[in-house]
Amino acid sequence: MKKFIELFKNRSFAKLFFANFTSQMGSVIGMTAFTFYLLDRFSNQPGYASAAEMMYSLPTLAIFFIVGVVADRMDRQKVAYYCDTISIFLTAALFVAIYIGWMPLVFAVLFLRSGVRKFFAPAESAIMQGILAKDDYATAAGLNQMVSSIFMLFGSGLGIIAYKLTGVYGAVIIDAISFFISAILIKANRFEEKVRMPNGKHTWKDLNISLVFKDFKSGAGYILNHKLLRSLIIGFIVFGVANGGFSVIPIFILKYKLAPNTYEEYSVLIGIIFGCGVLIGSVISSILVQKYKFHHLIIIGLLISGGFVALSGFATSIPAFLSLTFISALALPVINVSIGGWMPSIVDPKLMGRVQGWIDPLMMSSQTITLAFIGVAFQKFLSIEALFCIVGFALMLPAIYYMIVLPRLVKGSTVIQEKSPAM
Template identity: 65%
Template sequence: MKKFKEIFQNANYVKLFFANLTSQMGSTIGLTAFMFFLLDRFSEQPFYATLTELMFSVPTLAVFFLVGVFADRVDRQKIAYYCDWIGAFLSIVLLMTIIIGWMPLVFAELFLRSAIQKFFFPAEHAMIQGILKSEDYTTAAGLNQVVMSLFMLFGNGLGILVYWSVGVYGAILADALTFIGSALLIKSCRIPEEVRLPNGRHKLKDLNIPLVFKDFKLGMKYILQHKLLTALLVGFFVFGVVNGGYSVMPIFMLKYKLEPQTYEEYSILLGVFFGVGVLIGSFVASLLTQKFKLYQLIIAGLLISGSFIVVASFAENTYLFLALLFAAAFGLPLVNISIGGWMPSIVDPKMMGRVQGWISPLMMLSQSITLGFIAVSFPSLLKVEMLYWMVGGCLSLVGVFYSLVLPKLTKKVEKNIKSHSLEQTGTV
């Protein structure tokens, strides 16, 4: 609790924290409401619900070579600020396209709005790295995980309640308002120039195509030179498969197997069970980071979550299914908090944007491929249980892979840091 109190005494961090919170809230409410709108309107075509999630992930592949470069070369505060304002404007445009009712236009608008928002996280994440001390990174990652668990706990339920009470139009309007709130919080921050512009001032006209691709290539070179980052990147690619499958499979399990008539009501309960699991896991993981090495927690979390997700596919009772997902959710914070606290410690602040610029597209590439595969193969080729085998199996395989490579790589990194430290003090 002392660590949490200390980190919240940083005014800039508090504002960035709540800006991220409100921005995510809007996206969660709107996207959830829109998915249920499609499931109601096109009940026999789950393709549309999958396509909605696809429009959230595919845009990364269109802007991935720009995102990291912008975060390292352009004012990070302005990037986050304008992302929110443009997101608010595009939410209003989305509202109008839904009223028109032409689905290709609706999905094109979803694509554009999502593409703009992909610039927000690398800029915001890099600013947080710059305004916190290294010993606070794991605490900040724990707080982010708590927020994520709250979204899992209340996000879908809140989205459904908004959808039931004011419809999809009200939910999209709520999107716009939360983006505006986030923009105002970003604007009020007083971020030092060396954090906003770690590589000096650049104008947009300076970011020509050769420079963009040079920086993008530099990001990959930096990752490949650091074997620990390379290993983590392999895992992130597989996490994209997990995100893609998990974004739709719990709803599909309820609608097409366990509770076809009351899946909307049970989806709220699903969010509660999963959110409580992640919330409890977040507090436990925050305590365990003080007692165990971060890579040990990552491996344990992957194996726990992967195993329970596979077992959940065999559940014939809704409450047993919810209990198994609770157990799977409990293991996820061990992974997320450990990686979230580890990455800022091993990445040069001047390179954070470009490293994030590689992580996000790799995850979204595998996520998009997974969602595309589900869209064309479910339910004609794939059974809903097979989605759980795929996701749980991927998590378990990454856990096994990390157990083989992370201990050795971590010892090597720690040895290099110790050697560098001794050289700096003149001991060697």
């Protein structure tokens, strides 16, 4: 707790943290409320809700090659600020589109707004790296993990409450207000030029196709040549596999094995149990990263989480399944916080945006492949127990790899920069 208090004494961090918090809160509330609105208004067309979800994920594939380049070449503070301000106007357009009731326009606005939001995280993460001391990275990662856990636990509930009390229009307005507050907090900060523009001043005219692909290629080359970073990136690919599996297999085991007639009610309970596990695990992780080496925690977290995921597939009762799920969720933040605290200390600040820009598409690709695999294989080739074993093994396999390579790489990694490409 003392480390958290000391962290918030850094006013730049405090403003940036709360900007990210309000931005996330608005997005979660707005998305949840809009999903329930679609299910209520178009109850006979559930495909609309799925289409809305796709509008939040598809932009990643459209712009992933430029997101990191923008965060590294442009003023990072302005990028984050304009993400929020443009989102305000697009949220107003969403309000109008919903009022008109023309769904193609609604989905088009959702797609554009989601695309704009993709530029926020790399810019914000790169700024965060520049304003914190190396010893504070792990504490900040733990704090961010706690916030994510809170939204995981209460985000959907807040969205439902907002929808019930204010309707979809009120939820959209809350969305816009959250972006407005975030923009003010980012604008109020005074960052040094080397934090905002570590690669020097550039204009939008400089971002021609040649430069974008050159920088995108250099980001990929940096990851591939940086052995320790490359190994850590594998962890994010695994998270995509885990996210894809976790999004459906708990419901599957309830519907097809443990509670066929009451799986909807128990699915809510599982969400609460899982969220509580992640939240408590976030607090524990923030303490552990101050005392133990990152790579040891990552390996242990992967083994515990993967092992208990595999075991939970063989549960024969709801209490047993909930207990195993809680333990697996408890270990996940250990991995997240360790990687999140470690990565800023080994990545060259000039390339942080490009490194961050690679994470989303890698995670989404592995998540999409996992979901497609489950959709094809479940009940045709694989049982529910086999699915849990696959997801669990997907988490444990990198642990084995890390046990072999990380100790050696950690000893050889003494500087933040390794074979950085020319700027």
